[in-house]
Amino acid sequence: MARTQTVTAAPADPAGRDELLQEYGFAFAADEGSTHTPDELSTEPLKNLVQLAAKLCGVPFGVINVVTSDQQQQVAAVGFEAAVCSREDSMCSQVFLSGKPTVVPDASLDPRLASNPFVTGEIASVRFYASVPLETASGFVLGSLCVFANTPGTPGKDQLGMLEILARQAVQLLELQRRTLQLNSALSEVRESNAKLAEFAGRVSHDLRGPLTTMLGYVEMAGDEVDGDHPAAEYLQIIDASGHRMLAMLEDVLTYSRMGGALQRQRVSLQTVAAEVAKDLGLSFGSGAVLDAEAMKLHVDPGQLRTLLQNLVANAVNYRSPDRDLKVRISGISNYHGTTVFVADNGKGIAPEDRQRVLEPLVRLHRDGDGHGSGLGLAIARRVVEAHGGELSLKETPGGGTTAVISFPAGP
Structure with missing residues (x-):
């Protein structure tokens, strides 16, 4: 009986890629040709991972790339200044949806990458190149973790294994960033809701306390004029007690809202x-x-x-x-x-x-x-x-x- 080989399909590139990336804190300004993360989010932890990846592979350069619908954003880079380029010029965009790591000993000899401006000298002169997709648990690929050098080379099996581990760590950091943004957004909504609640409670409390205080004043005046043995005296005491309980309730509701x-x-x-x-x-x-x-x-x-x-x-x-x-x-x-x-x-x-x-x-x-x-x-x-x-x-x-x-x- 012939053995059936299972082939894992490469992740698809979703139509709403940019909208999904915005959930991770990446904002895209097409008119300025730039991509950035919010001020409250730091790329330093990602940069530390990139630095470790480059050292493990013995190369001078490393980067975490986020690939949008039409750009490549170098989020955290080591050995050079992070920048933005078109998706068409990106090396990682050619392979990041492959569903597996990519290792190229000499990019100038690889048909997929030989004419790329990062290889030809137009932008850089990359020779050794290795990248691992940054794939989330849901199957969405944000980009890649890659290391490279200007000279040919081949990583060892252990080096490639560590590169994959670091890529998974990078995904976890980006997921944490996403959760942080979601929590910050939810907290902002709660604060806005609380402010509206306090304003509403203040208005209601003011509108109700006025007539209630007036009613209690008339009850007190009536109590002074009614003999204690008169049946109405008991009713007035009940009204007075109920009115004061309602007044206390209004104060408590207002306090709770504030x-x-x-x-x-x-x-x-x-x-x-x-x-x-x-x-x-x-x-x-x-x-x-x-x-x-x-x-x-x-x-x-x-x-x-x-x-x-x-x-x-x-x-x-x-x-x-x-x-x-x-x-x-x-x-x-x-x-x-x-x-x-x-x-x-x-x-x-x-x-x-x-x-x-x-x-x-x-x-x-x-x-x-x-x-x-x-x-x-x-x-x-x-x-x-x-x-x-x-x-x-x-x-x-x-x-x-x-x-x-x-x-x-x-x-x-």
Whole structure:
């Protein structure tokens, strides 16, 4: 029986090549005849790979080429200045879609390359030439990693193997660059969305607070004129309580929408901010008091840290245990990874199955004896932490209660 030989088809050159390359950060300006990467992306890691490839093969020149629909862009070059040429003049464009490495001991004797301006002396006088396609996992070939010299030569098997490994590393760096751009774009969209949300919430809050405040004023006036034994007095108290809850909800929604915007980071004393929170909430502060905090420094936005702690401590007040006096302890640890802050109370606690759910906006547990709340306190706290690049989770306090674990990454 004859043995069937499997032949791997060469990758196709997609019609939307330039659009795909733009996802990797390459912008093409046809009117200027130039190609460039965004300022925030560096080609230095790619250049290091090229330098290693040239040294491994014992040649003076190396380059990573990106091939567009009509150009070749030398993205990272060693031994010469990177430039742009037409795809027609490119050596790599003749072979980069072959689906395999190309080794040419003497380009002047190769029918594919002998008349190329990089070989004839019009642009350069290349003789030895070796290249490996830069093919992604999806089968898209961005260009090639190539090394060359002005004298004939032949690489060893090990040298060619290392060249292929370095080409794969180059593809991984370019994929990382692509992901970085995608994340930056998504982050920009989120920031724009948050700004619009804050603006909308501010308008709605202003438009609703006006008539609501007026209504509560008339309710208070009516309450002063109605005898306490009159049936209407109870109705007025219900309206007043509901109106104030709605007013508090509006404030919480506005706070939630504003958190996570532009941060003004600075070195902040955790103990000082905690003392301010205690004063705001009418709680005693210090050793043996309702609220206590360790002396440590954080690199955070001070206003948002105050909002974070205020919501967590207010939650502890709302969900205190009826069996013991409320105690809230704020502590933390720091290392080279960053800082972790613990806000531990001795209240009712939260069941394990509810700890993740209560971090979502407008989620309340509706347990007997719970105080009033909008369901936004923990969501606001989480939004602040995530804006700082950190994480917030809940766990049980030893002896009963809830501990908020806040992880801030290391700051400058």
